[in-house]
Amino acid sequence: MDEKQLYINFGKAIGDETRATIMESLCCVWLSVNDLVETLGESVKQPTVSHHLKVLEEAGLVYVQQVGRNRYYTLNRRAVQVCCNVVVTRLQALTEGDVIPLDSIPVLDIP
Amino acid sequence: MDEKQLYINFGKAIGDETRATIMESLCCVWLSVNDLVETLGESVKQPTVSHHLKVLEEAGLVYVQQVGRNRYYTLNRRAVQVCCNVVVTRLQALTEGDVIPLDSIPVLDIP
């Protein structure tokens, strides 16, 4: 997958409030699906949580490990760093000299 | 707006391919709406571009400047940096001690 599609999928992932909450909950700790349902205060049902976890897994944003009947998830923080880095890289001037003023406009400075 | 809502809106913004393309096109240059339509290769009509620009403007991700009949937009690269920084901050271990070694998965300390 190319860089652009990578960060678009990343955007879709963090662009939903429930998924954002799940990602924050999975930061630096392993949680089972039911743990997550409990963490979310029963406001989201188990199938919904499973659905979001599948999305996150397919986006490479979580690690999964099966232990007995439980499936534990944790955030792939490295992937988050990579995605953010790609975004910033593609949306910033490569060098200071890349700032392009538009001739046809009197005085327009890039903020 | 709180940090979480900020980066959720940021995710929604970059989570759409057309908007992502627009943001990349607006990086480091001022473009009018018609310039953008042309840049996008006529694959997207003007009302659609205006719609996306409105979304980006409300998310604080673009600067706008009116010159005569034209409305020029450019990417607010500082805002992009801030959003990415917020995401990384909220999705990373606060201290090194919180880091879970991803390689040594066998041992799971689940409450």
Add this chain to the structure above:
DNA sequence: TTGACATATCGACACTCATCAATATATACT
């Protein structure tokens, strides 16, 4: 003022997707 141009807004449509109840699948325990 009239006409031409640039952009925003409106209304409608189609499509994506978040959600959940019901069900299926898988594993553990007795």
Add this chain to the structure above:
DNA sequence: AGTATATATTGATGAGTGTCGATATGTCAA
């Protein structure tokens, strides 16, 4: 074997939104 637990999957539904044609608004020029 059977029962209980944990999670995934299915199917349906509703909300959200990307898209565009048509139209409105605003600006400049003659």
